[in-house]
Amino acid sequence: MATLVLDNGAYTAKIGYSQESVSVIPNCQFRSKTSRLKTFTANQLDEIKDPSGLFYILPFQKGYLVNWDVQRKVWDHLFGKEMFKVDFSDTSVIITEPYFNFSSIQESMNEILFEEYQFQSALRTNAGSLSAHHYFHSRPSELCCLLVDSGFSFTHVVPYCRSKKMKEGIRRLNVGGKLLTNHLKEIISYRQLHVMDETHVINQVKEDVCYVSQQFYKDMEVSQLKGGENTVVKDYVLPDFSSIKKGFCKPPDEMLFSGKYKTGEQILRLANERFAVPEMLLHPSDIGIQEMGVHEAIVDSIQSMPEEMHAHFYQNVVLTGGNTLFPGFRERLEAELRSLAPAHLPVSVLQPANPICYAWEGGKLLAHSPDYDEVVVTREDYEENGHFIYETRIVGKSSKKRPADFEVEQTTVVEYYN
CATH class of the missing domain: 3.30.420.40 (ATPase, nucleotide binding domain)
Incomplete structure (x- = not known):
């Protein structure tokens, strides 16, 4: 029986058969301002010609799966002919869930996996347990x-x-990553350019230019210097989705502190934002x-x-x-x-x-482990015992005793x- 490993994250789904490599795919739907009537699902993001003003429709809110309509559509896309062509009659699934997940969400997931998709067996566990x-x-x-x-x-x-x-x-x-991106949007909107609707673009900016400072106060002093003495400042060229498909950082020798650039280039100048945003992971206060x-x-x-x-x-x-x-x-x-x-x-x-796919790789190892059959719940087990069969078959079950x-x-x- 084939085993499909699905690390179902709130932003990306890491999915693949245990015998194959992993694919990292957005776990959401999109609408763009240029084609408002059409909804794009998961990796169909690549089909959007102008991702500026992209509107995300997420199945997760505050870390928990609450929008089942969106999640079903994403899973239909992933399991369907375009992606993994899952044969449910001969497939087992390992799927992740958040810590302290609500029992109502767990029951809904069991019903969908066994009754709607009709997987032959399933294991629902935390991503951390697979990483461990x-x-x-x-x-x-x-x-x-x-x-x-x-x-x-x-x-x-x-x-x-x-x-x-x-x-x-x-x-x-x-x-988490959502809070960091939103905070960067607010800083840039206040200081330079209104980007509150540009989640997709600013998320890319965050990934390209942000770093964690080793000496926060020293970097803060450097970021306030003028001219070439300021080694923190970066100029980021925003995409226009015609000639520039993806944003990029200007090389240091091309940075002009006069602020004059090629016609048509839209520049974000980033200084202390580069390290102040990730600093929230260490100092949320x-x-x-x-x-x-x-x-x-x-x-x-x-x-x-x-x-x-x-x-x-x-x-x-x-x-x-x-x-x-x-x-x-x-x-x-x-x-x-x-x-x-x-x-x-x-x-x-x-x-x-x-680190993004580490849990998925753990699921892949578990699928080939001799212990896998002991922890997995079969469709027959579920039909006979219902939701509570999972209480006795869980990977990484907590233990309050040493x-x-x-x-x-x-x-x-x-x-x-x-």
């Missing part, structure tokens, strides 16, 4: 890891021990969000765990999600953790080669680290 499975598969000697998953809606900090998520250690920050930063949430999460586990969590902090791709994020987070962690404990922050295997292997692991 991937991590422990690549590092079998490790007992613990702490996942930082910074996505579109939220940033989650989740401790795992032997692939079991420690529920009491989960921390959620209401800071800068814009009035009274929450911990990522580094503080990590320390708080680890402190809630048994003391003998602390060293293993600090040494195995794993970054996943699109926001971890900001240049300098890993180095800054490691430095911030080093300043907060006990001096005798080593700190190591690890960034996978592809795992017994941690105590048994503690001596060996301490010797390994020393």
Whole structure:
């Protein structure tokens, strides 16, 4: 039986068969101002000739799946002939859901997967559990890891021990890629050009020019200097979707501080916005969000765990999600953790080669695991027992008690680290 792995994120869906490679596709529908009557789904975004003023129709709100009409249309597109040509009579599916998902959403998802699409078996789990499975598969000697998953809606900090998520250690920050893009739109609209309707373009600007500062106050001083002494400032050429299809940064030698450019080029000049926007991941209070930063949430999460586990969590902090791709994020987070962690404990922050698809790759490994048949729910199981069959078949099921295997292997692991 073929296994389809679907990491169903709030902004992108990572999908592919377990024997093949992954495809990253927008998990939403679009309408453009030039063709208001037509709705584009998922990767049909490429068909829109003028994406300026693009209107997103998202199935997720605040991290939870609430618009089933949009989600069905996206899934119909992904599962249909244009994309993966899924044969539901001979396919199993691994699909992700948010942490602390509502039971009503879970029940609806079960009904759609088994009753509408008629998959032969399904596994509904958290993306972090798949990432943890991937991590422990690549590092079998490790007992613990702490996942930082910074996505579109939220940033989650989740401790795992032997692939079991420690529920009491989960921390959620209401800071994600959507908030960062919206804040950048507000700054640019206030200082230079009204771009509040240009979510698609400004999201690209954010990905192209933003970075996490290693010395925030020093970079702030540099960004206020004049002329060539200002090494922070960047000039970004906005797309016009005729001659310029995609925006780009001007090379440093072509930047003109007089502000005179080629006719037809529309320029955004970005200075402290480049590092002030990603700084919200570490200091949400800068814009009035009274929450911990990522580094503080990590320390708080680890402190809630048994003391003998602390060293293993600090040494195995794993970054996943699109926001971890900001240049300098890993180095800054490691430095911030080093300043907060006990001096005798080593700190190591690890960034996978592809943090966006790390959970999907974990699902791919799980699909080929001999344990897969034990955790998956078959269509027959569901028809006989209903929604509650999932309570006994869940990957990364939380455990409030200290795992017994941690105590048994503690001596060996301490010797390994020393």
